[in-house]
Amino acid sequence: MSRVYNFSAGPSMLPEAVLQKAAAEMMDYQGSGQSVMEMSHRSKVFMDVYQEAQALWREVMGIPENYKVLFLQGGASSQFAAVPMNLMVKSGKADYVLSGQFSTKAYKEAARYGDVKAVASSKEDNFSHIPALDPKEFRPDADYFHICMNNTIYGTVWHQLPDTGSVPLVADISSCILSKPIDVSKFGLLYAGAQKNVAPAGLTIVIVREDLLGEPMECTPTMFNYKTMAENDSMYNTPPCWPIYICKLVLEWIKNDIGGLEKMEERNVRKAQLLYDFLDSSSLFKGCADKADRSIMNVTFVTGDKDLDAKFVKESTDAGFVNLKGHRSVGGMRASIYNAMPEEGVAKLVEFMKKFELENK
Numbered sequence: 139m140s141r142v143y144n145f146s147a148g149p150s151m152l153p154e155a156v157l158q159k160a161a162a163e164m165m166d167y168q169g170s171g172q173s174v175m176e177m178s179h180r181s182k183v184f185m186d187v188y189q190e191a192q193a194l195w196r197e198v199m200g201i202p203e204n205y206k207v208l209f210l211q212g213g214a215s216s217q218f219a220a221v222p223m224n225l226m227v228k229s230g231k232a233d234y235v236l237s238g239q240f241s242t243k244a245y246k247e248a249a250r251y252g253d254v255k256a257v258a259s260s261k262e263d264n265f266s267h268i269p270a271l272d273p274k275e276f277r278p279d280a281d282y283f284h285i286c287m288n289n290t291i292y293g294t295v296w297h298q299l300p301d302t303g304s305v306p307l308v309a310d311i312s313s314c315i316l317s318k319p320i321d322v323s324k325f326g327l328l329y330a331g332a333q334k335n336v337a338p339a340g341l342t343i344v345i346v347r348e349d350l351l352g353e354p355m356e357c358t359p360t361m362f363n364y365k366t367m368a369e370n371d372s373m374y375n376t377p378p379c380w381p382i383y384i385c386k387l388v389l390e391w392i393k394n395d396i397g398g399l400e401k402m403e404e405r406n407v408r409k410a411q412l413l414y415d416f417l418d419s420s421s422l423f424k425g426c427a428d429k430a431d432r433s434i435m436n437v438t439f440v441t442g443d444k445d446l447d448a449k450f451v452k453e454s455t456d457a458g459f460v461n462l463k464g465h466r467s468v469g470g471m472r473a474s475i476y477n478a479m480p481e482e483g484v485a486k487l488v489e490f491m492k493k494f495e496l497e498n499k
């Protein structure tokens with residue numbers, strides 16, 4: 139068996155220890171005589187998996203008691219609608235910052251349900267940085283203020299959160315969840331698709347402050363109703379059982395093998411630094427994101443020559459570094475170095491880039 143270094147933006151690598159544990163438990167989960175894939179979601183054996191996953195989320199992320207953790211489906215993209223349906227119910231207004239494609243999609247979706255305002259945008263610079271904010275643009279009566287924390291396509295991240303006063307801050311954290319500690323109490327709601335740092339595709343995590351669980355808009359489908367989902371332990375219908383189980387294994391890996399989110403962050407910073415240091419010293423490759431806003435999860439870069447970019451993508455793939463092609467809206471390359479990417483994978487990629495640079499001067 140030979141495994142590649144997978145730099146996919148999502149779905150992406152899972153920790154090898156997690157895959158091995160899942161394989162070992164595949165046919166007979168802890169003496170139950172079944173795979174987790176086959177279990178009734180109401181059975182005691184699965185309910186234990188669910189409860190352990192819930193407890194681990196709280197422990198690993200330090201989630202305060204007055205927040206609910208929901209295990210939903212539909213991906214982060216469903217939350218683009220669910221957030222306004224559930225939260226935009228007092229003044230009917232919400233403010234959005236456009237820092238990339240996903241935040242723009244979220245904004246456009248929310249515009250179908252109420253009065254949304256784009257308070258800042260970095261579109262004119264092709265989202266190469268987090269836009270500057272003018273707090274005078276913020277509406278104090280907005281029901282919430284939405285940001286996308288880590289911009290997966292462009293490789294930028296919010297290093298400092300906006301001060302929204304009493305307006306609840308809502309963040310899409312799909313591509314940075316569990317990459318470092320987050321002070322959950324600063325947010326009204328956090329959401330993420332699981333397929334980058336948490337589990338296989340199919341699970342969506344919503345962390346929501348309890349006082350925001352009210353009556354959603356009349357038009358809200360039951361499956362999008364946070365209150366219904368919270369009251370039913372995310373089991374109003376069949377939950378995504380298998381991704382919930384893998385997310386439990388991933389959280390155990392962070393807690394026991396890595397040593398928690400502070401350690402996870404140290405490791406992620408070391409990996410990103412290795413790549414950024416090389417990009418800053420290279421005469422061939424150049425980073426795309428503004429230095430001040432660089433992400434530790436997604437690293438975007440170009441050679442400045444489209445043909446050479448294509449050659450790099452082909453040769454790196456042949457050498458076992460896969461999915462390095464950048465998103466079409468940025469071009470060039472993108473190395474997504476989520477939690478599961480080992481430090482060795484990044485070090486070997488940098489070695490490969492050095493060799494490519496020498497051969498293509």
Ligand SMILES: *Cc1c(COP(=O)(O)O)cnc(C)c1O
Nearest residue numbers: 213214215240290310312313331
């Ligand atoms: C991947 C991603 C999404 C889309 O997630 P889906 O689960 O495919 O809907 C949204 N936002 C961000 C920041 C992402 O990285």
